[in-house]
Amino acid sequence: MKKIIIGDHIVKAFGEGDEQRNVLDGVSVEINEGEFVSVMGSSGSGKSTLMFALSGMDGFDGGKVVFDSRDLSAVGENELSDIRRTKMGFVFQQPTMLKNLNILDNIILPSMRGNRKNVVKISEKARALMKRVGIAELEKRDIIQVSGGQLQRAGICRALMNSPKIIFGDEPTGSLNSKSAQEIMDIFSEINADGTSVMLVTHDAKVAARTERIMFMRDGKIVSELKLPKFDGMDMDGRLEKVTVKMLEIGI
Amino acid sequence: MYFRIIRNDILKSKAITLTTMIFVAAASMLVSLAAILVVNLSGALDTLMTQAKTPHFMQMHSGDIDTARLKSFAEQNNNVEEYQVVEFLGMDGTQIILGDHSLSDSVQDNGFSIQNEKFDYLLDLNGNIINVSDGELYVPITYMRDNTVSVGDKAVINGKEFTVSGFLRDSTMNSSLSASKRFLVSNKDFAEIKELGSIEYLIEFKLKDFSAIGEFETAYASAGLEANGPTVTYTLFKTMNAISDGMLIAVILLVCALVVAIAFMSIRFTLLAKIEDDYREIGVMKAIGLRLSDIKKIYLAKYAGIAAAGSIFGFIFSLMFQGMLLENIRLYMGESENSSVALVLGIIGILLVFLAIVTYVNFVLKRFQKISAAEAIRFGTSQEKIAGAKRFTLIRNRLFSTNIFLGIKDVLARKRLYATMLVVLVISAFIMIVPQNLYNTISSKSFIQYMGIGNYDLRIQTNISDKTNEIVKTIDSDSAVSKYTVLTTKTFKVKTSNGSEENIKVELGDHAAFPIEYSEGRAPARDDEIALSVINAGEMSKKVGDYLTLVIEGKEKYLTVTGIYSDVTNGGKTAKAVFTDNSANVMWTIICVELSDKSLIDSRVSGYSDKFDFAKTSDIDEYVSQTLGSTINSVEMASYTAVAFALVITVLVTLLFMKMLVAKDRYSIAVMKALGFTNSDIKAQYVSRSVFVLIVGIILGTLLANTLGEVLAGALISSFGASKFNFTVNPFNAYLLSPLMMIFTVLIATMIGTSSAGKIKISENIKE
Structure with a gap:
């Protein structure tokens, strides 16, 4: 199985002198192509920091990250931007949309950079994605005119626009009600079923239980891992139980 | 608690607080300087004209004179208090050598007089009536100013040697606008050189009641008395003495008005941005029951503090600079008696600036009433609909690159914020172009049409x-x-x-x-x-x-x-x-x-x-440049100064705005970066924002300069006697060079102002 991301002994420190503390304390992670993984941990465990490091959004102090066979620490700032734009997709807890643009413009934004000639193709793709996640009728709305769940779907569309190799989700259901959260998770499963790798950061056991590998973090280290079969819509309760048992076992 | 909130806020935005304070300080300084100058000018002028006993009415006359007739007119007119006929011995500049300099190139009509007995005294630099001895020469103060001669130098008048014993203040001919200049010699010396020049008479009257000057002038003219030369009254003497410093005051007031306007603009801008930032907090404060006036107080106190500090600095600066600006007044007119009044008036002026700022901040803060507590807490931002530009979408955009589109879109979506920058740029373009056009107009060949001169090659003028x-x-x-x-x-x-x-x-x-x-x-x-x-x-x-x-x-x-x-x-x-x-x-x-x-x-x-x-023979171009030369020169200087001033303001304001915008837009910058936009993409977006605003500003400023500016300049020119007035525009300067200079400065300022955008960390800013 080809690895899409290899994180090797990543160290990231915050603070100075006696106050210094490793938020990532030599973390090693590997994610396979087409894999659906999640990282769990309480707040401050370093799970979001790990995601920022793996996606090249933030630097780190030790170790290395290889994405799609390229060492990210050897890549310049501009190339990192290009990689994020063309090969990665991001979904955040708060919908990170630009206030000035309507929903459709927000979705196509990352695809339009230096690619304006293909606007027809791009908008066709955006409309198809919007239809797929059920927000086809919202394209002309301002972002303040739609609900949180709808906005999160738009965010997923934006993440999918450039057909990324991996989607990172940082608490993507954190601010949604349970029905919306479930619908969003269904979309992630669908995306994954199409072959895109997905890595979610969450403290919600229900979210983690939908993924096939769960890494548990505490104090900047991965302390345990749980493997589950690919989710097929069945036995959600059983999966959830396994996750919660593991959580109790390692005490997070 | 208020104090702590304000202190933290100021510490967080040091550069912006400082810039605002500088503008306030500059405005206060200028207001105070203008007040100090006005009081000193009028005081010094009164002192001079009282000490010198300036005539109320003076008729210059060349040719024969009937003194007996004049005397009987003076005796019969019951408004005449005193009367005298003074001789003014005009002499060609080539005959006057002061120290190492000959006055052959002087455009002034230089002449010699003796000290008057009754009034129109020539004073020394201490304001005393000069008592001149034989062999001594007192020189008009103008020649001290331009370093032609100093005390103790030798002077040779038509072969006769004199010693320069001092300089004189002449309340009637001090001004550079007055064409004649009087040198003072003793009675004996005057008699000796009298044959070497041509005598002109100054027929001078002191009136009992100056308000009846109009009737007196009519009476003089009706009596058919000597009138071969200009007539000057007390009021005109006063105006001529005051005009150069008066112009300085007018310019200071004009610049001051602009600086105040710009100070207002930057206050408005920072305040609006701050309100947007604090939207949720304001909502929370409203929700927990703080009164609107309490919330306002926090913001008002901050700006009152900045304005107070700025005013105090401005006052101190004005005290430091006043000496420099008063130098001219002190030299030409002497000390003013009411300089303490000047300080008080300066302080009153500064207080007015301070009050205007506080009132303005209060006015901008009215916006608080519109903030809905519920909305603010739920959404954290104003839910006001984005007006207009809805059809300007990325998907329909075929014209601009995505970065340029995003820049323009941001301007259109936040018009209120950018309006401030626009106004400043319009003002800058205006003050850059109008003086240039004015200079170009009066220095152009076609300006001759305003001088009542036909189209010929040379003119020979003689008075004989x-x-x-x-x-x-x-x-x-x-x-x-x-x-x-x-x-x-x-x-x-x-x-x-x-x-x-x-x-x-x-x-x-x-x-x-x-x-x-x-x-x-x-x-x-x-x-x-x-x-x-x-x-x-x-x-x-x-x-x-x-x-x-x-x-x-x-x-x-x-x-x-x-x-x-x-x-x-x-x-x-x-x-x-x-x-x-x-x-x-x-x-x-x-x-x-x-x-x-x-x-x-x-x-x-x-x-x-x-x-x-x-006779005087001159080539017509030379005649025009000599007649208007000094005016053209000062307008040229003014136009360069205006360009420099406009560019400095443009840089300062653009820097301030860009720094604020980057601070405000941290979140969207982080989002853009996370989505794979590079630092140069982000910079390009900011540059297109400012260039877009700038282009609109330049267009509006140029239009305004050619309409309102032309009317203003026309009003100025028509006061000198021109009728309909049109700018002669140098398109290269006005429509190419000036805009290019502005674009260049704005680009540089934007680059510097947005450099911190590159340092924004995604991970620190993307979480709300």
């Missing part, structure tokens, strides 16, 4: 009428001359609408030879026709077709006004007619000459100058 024929004979026999005409200026009496008589200068001769442009009507062609300058027509309220009555040798002559023309020479008060007259004295004669070969102009000018040393 007997020698006119000699010149005409030479010109007539010169084969290089293709055309010439003789224009003679004389003073006549004209009947005003209320029946009294006034003097009017009329230029007689053939006005068809070198026609000028008439703003209304045409040139006079018959003996009973006359054309008036704009100012004369205005003062006499005459229109084309009206009648005018001249009184010549006691007989009334009726003339029809055929035309009105612009003239900025001779105080703008002239007239042109064709009738012949042998009664009145000739004031001066001008021979206008056109040459068949223009390349001969230089040689003819020097040839005629040598030949007619009693």
